[in-house]
Amino acid sequence: MKFTLPRGTRDILYPEIILWQQIEDTARRIFSVYNYREVRTPIFEETELFERSMGESSDVVQKQMLNLASQRVDADGKPLLSGFSLRPEGTAAVVRSYIQNNLYKKERISKFFYIGPMFRGERPQKGRLRQFHQIGVEVIGANTASPYLDAEVIALSVGLLKSFGLKMFKLKINTLGSSSDKNKFSGILRSLLEPKISLLCDDCQQRFDRNVFRVLDCKNKGCREVVNSLDIDYGYLSEGSIRYYEEVKTILKDLGIEFEESMSLVRGLDYYTHIVFEIASDSLGSQDALGAGGRYNNLVYELGGPQVDAVGFALGIERILLAGSYEENTITSHIDCFIISMQSVGLRQAFILLNELRSNGICCDLGYIGGSIKSQMRMANKAGARFVIIFGEEEVRNNEITVKDMNDSSQERISLSKVLQYLKEKL
Ligand code: HAM
Numbered sequence: 001m002k003f004t005l006p007r008g009t010r011d012i013l014y015p016e017i018i019l020w021q022q023i024e025d026t027a028r029r030i031f032s033v034y035n036y037r038e039v040r041t042p043i044f045e046e047t048e049l050f051e052r053s054m055g056e057s058s059d060v061v062q063k064q065m066l067n068l069a070s071q072r073v074d075a076d077g078k079p080l081l082s083g084f085s086l087r088p089e090g091t092a093a094v095v096r097s098y099i100q101n102n103l104y105k106k107e108r109i110s111k112f113f114y115i116g117p118m119f120r121g122e123r124p125q126k127g128r129l130r131q132f133h134q135i136g137v138e139v140i141g142a143n144t145a146s147p148y149l150d151a152e153v154i155a156l157s158v159g160l161l162k163s164f165g166l167k168m169f170k171l172k173i174n175t176l177g178s179s180s181d182k183n184k185f186s187g188i189l190r191s192l193l194e195p196k197i198s199l200l201c202d203d204c205q206q207r208f209d210r211n212v213f214r215v216l217d218c219k220n221k222g223c224r225e226v227v228n229s230l231d232i233d234y235g236y237l238s239e240g241s242i243r244y245y246e247e248v249k250t251i252l253k254d255l256g257i258e259f260e261e262s263m264s265l266v267r268g269l270d271y272y273t274h275i276v277f278e279i280a281s282d283s284l285g286s287q288d289a290l291g292a293g294g295r296y297n298n299l300v301y302e303l304g305g306p307q308v309d310a311v312g313f314a315l316g317i318e319r320i321l322l323a324g325s326y327e328e329n330t331i332t333s334h335i336d337c338f339i340i341s342m343q344s345v346g347l348r349q350a351f352i353l354l355n356e357l358r359s360n361g362i363c364c365d366l367g368y369i370g371g372s373i374k375s376q377m378r379m380a381n382k383a384g385a386r387f388v389i390i391f392g393e394e395e396v397r398n399n400e401i402t403v404k405d406m407n408d409s410s411q412e413r414i415s416l417s418k419v420l421q422y423l424k425e426k427l
Pocket residue numbers: 088089090091120122127128129130132133134136137138289290291292293294311312313314315316317318319
């Protein structure tokens with residue numbers, strides 16, 4: 001029987017894995033510069049947590065949740081894990097953890113980051129997977145609704161993408177206003193759309209009742225035409241919401257961060273209030289969002305915690321890699337040293353030397369499977385070894401090795417007892 005991986009998932013192998021590690025390492029370095037701390041939550045949580053946070057009417061909850069339930073039953077005869085789902089995103093779980101661990105009693109402001117897999121039952125296509133990976137941040141705390149923090153997370157998301165080597169991307173921002181502004185806006189939108197409802201796609205006809213904002217960012221051509229014909233402005237926003245939005249934009253300009261304002265940017269998840277943003281790349285086709293985020297000042301309260309403010313974003317690693325169009329053959333990895341041994345004679349000493357070098361922090365490997373010097377040299381080259389150590393018959397007899405510097409192809413014979421010192425000096 002042959003097993004294949006589930007649709008919409010990927011194996012990440014060498015050399016691509018090197019890129020993933022570089023992205024993750026860079027992100028961790030930048031997060032520590034910004035003073036964000038890592039949080040790791042389970043990859044499954046109660047389904048209701050996601051329903052309550054993202055909204056029952058959101059596309060993710062309606063169409064993409066991956067629910068768990070086992071054939072096995074617990075002591076009450078209920079299927080194990082019934083009522084749990086794989087996490088489709090990170091925000092809800094971080095908020096759950098913030099509340100459950102009483103962090104609001106322990107610190108004024110909590111700045112989290114996470115890197116990990118998320119799961120959505122989508123129709124797979126380029127840039128859209130069922131298991132994908134996000135790098136995200138959430139900033140949560142009482143009275144932290146400061147435009148400077150909105151600007152900080154936006155600057156952080158842009159800074160991360162730049163440090164991954166991406167240049168061509170566009171930041172779009174918008175404000176949804178407070179919850180009451182949002183309510184007003186949905187009323188206005190419904191009254192504007194009602195006469196044109198028959199021109200909307202099937203999905204948007206349902207969204208009209210469920211989540212009317214989503215009509216604004218539908219990609220269907222007919223819906224786009226309807227939306228473009230609507231006469232909408234920011235009249236529904238309170239003075240405070242407008243002032244907040246203006247402040248965020250001024251700070252972004254101070255920082256030299258370019259952005260475009262887009263009234264049709266509404267985001268698909270219910271929890272957002274005030275600032276929302278999205279970063280898109282032209283090189284990605286229909287799944288062009290590299291990342292997105294925004295403020296969600298009511299979610300902690302709605303999930304049973306105190307009334308505290310919050311803002312965050314998540315970037316999709318797969319899309320970052322697609323947009324960067326990294327060439328696999330430019331990815332290189334290196335080791336310090338590769339040991340070649342002629343199987344019959346030197347393997348035992350070679351293995352002892354290998355372990356001595358490794359325990360002194362020298363990154364090395366051994367041609368375990370033997371073969372000719374030539375074939376082992378090829379293995380050393382593939383591993384990107386800087387030095388090659390050869391344990392030939394004569395070397396073993398004299399307690400020596402031949403060491404070859406792959407940079408200039410020079411080689412010399414040295415005593416086995418001096419190898420560690422020699423490499424330490426050269427590396
Ligand atoms: P989101 O827009 O649903 O927001 O996802 C953020 C990013 O995850 C997307 O821009 C995209 O790069 C990536 N992504 C989403 N779905 C897929 C998929 N099926 N395949 C590949 N990549 C995907 C959130 O998840 C919010 N939790 C962001 C946030 C954090 N807002 C506040 N805090």
